[in-house]
Amino acid sequence: MNNRLLFALPLAAVLAFPALAQNTASTTDQSAPAAATPATSTDAATGKAPLAPPSREGFWGHLNPFARKNYVRRQTEPIRDRVNELDELTAGNSKAIKDTDSRAQAGIKLASDRADAADQHALDASNKATMAHQTAQQATTRVQTVETVVTNIDQYKAQNQAEILFRPGQTVLSKNAKDAIDTMATSVKGQHGYIIEVQGFSAGKGQAAITTSQKMAESVVRYLVLEHEIPVYRIYLVGMGNAPTADEATKTKRMSGGRVEISLLKNDLEQLSANTGAPVASADQPQQPK
Numbered sequence: 001m002n003n004r005l006l007f008a009l010p011l012a013a014v015l016a017f018p019a020l021a022q023n024t025a026s027t028t029d030q031s032a033p034a035a036a037t038p039a040t041s042t043d044a045a046t047g048k049a050p051l052a053p054p055s056r057e058g059f060w061g062h063l064n065p066f067a068r069k070n071y072v073r074r075q076t077e078p079i080r081d082r083v084n085e086l087d088e089l090t091a092g093n094s095k096a097i098k099d100t101d102s103r104a105q106a107g108i109k110l111a112s113d114r115a116d117a118a119d120q121h122a123l124d125a126s127n128k129a130t131m132a133h134q135t136a137q138q139a140t141t142r143v144q145t146v147e148t149v150v151t152n153i154d155q156y157k158a159q160n161q162a163e164i165l166f167r168p169g170q171t172v173l174s175k176n177a178k179d180a181i182d183t184m185a186t187s188v189k190g191q192h193g194y195i196i197e198v199q200g201f202s203a204g205k206g207q208a209a210i211t212t213s214q215k216m217a218e219s220v221v222r223y224l225v226l227e228h229e230i231p232v233y234r235i236y237l238v239g240m241g242n243a244p245t246a247d248e249a250t251k252t253k254r255m256s257g258g259r260v261e262i263s264l265l266k267n268d269l270e271q272l273s274a275n276t277g278a279p280v281a282s283a284d285q286p287q288q289p290k
Contacts, residue, residue: 155267156267157266159265160263161264162180164180164181164262165177165258166257166258167257167258168258171258177220181220181262182227184196184262184264185224185227185228185230188264189228193267194234194267195234196234197236197262197265198217198235198262199217199240200238200239200240200260201258202241202257203242203258204241204242207241209242210240212241212258213260214237216260220262
């Protein structure tokens with residue numbers, strides 16, 4: 001009987017030790033101060049409170065080497081769910097970043113296109129301003145040219161002269177006379193602002209000399225009009241008779257036969273036509289009736 005009692009006492013102590021340890025752990029957990037409990041925070045990426053540490057079960061706690069699958073699943077499910085939430089949150093953030101970057105790139109491209117368009121408009125405006133300035137300068141130059149021409153419209157300058165000699169009593173043009181007239185008439189083809197002055201001189205006295213000089217001058221004018229189609233309004237004819245002419249020594253001389261002096265006089269209308277690039281009617285041309 002005593003032997004059985006000695007054997008039962010150690011066995012009861014061994015069996016009571018785990019229960020005592022479990023009660024001690026439970027009492028320790030319950031008596032832990034509230035300040036030791038980790039505070040919940042909403043500053044996490046998911047906006048949820050941090051995961052709580054795994055609860056102790058039995059004597060072994062979370063290091064129970066004999067934990068079953070259900071226990072492991074219960075311990076890892078919150079972690080797995082939180083990882084999935086973080087993956088979804090990361091994917092959403094990546095998509096939002098890509099969308100923001102796309103919108104930023106589109107905005108930058110739109111701003112760049114508008115800046116290029118503004119630069120092009122500014123360049124076009126500058127070119128138009130330059131063209132307008134050049135046009136204004138050309139208009140000013142033309143106006144000044146016109147003013148000069150109008151001022152000198154009645155100022156004719158001698159450009160060319162020719163002298164046709166006649167024998168006494170002769171009024172018909174010789175070959176040499178025609179050649180001299182051809183040379184002068186050819187030089188005024190297609191020109192404006194010119195007149196041809198024809199003066200006839202004849203030996204003799206009185207009205208007879210004037211009549212003879214008039215006939216010689218008329219023969220020259222007739223040749224210019226018929227052979228070279230010089231307008232009659234561009235020709236001024238006068239029979240001077242036996243009027244003396246001054247030579248270089250300012251001495252007068254008289255001739256034995258007759259002669260006709262042809263003078264080509266021009267003003268600045270031809271210059272105006274060349275500067276403006278448009279045909280200009282001469283001032284001495286009569287206007288056509290409407």
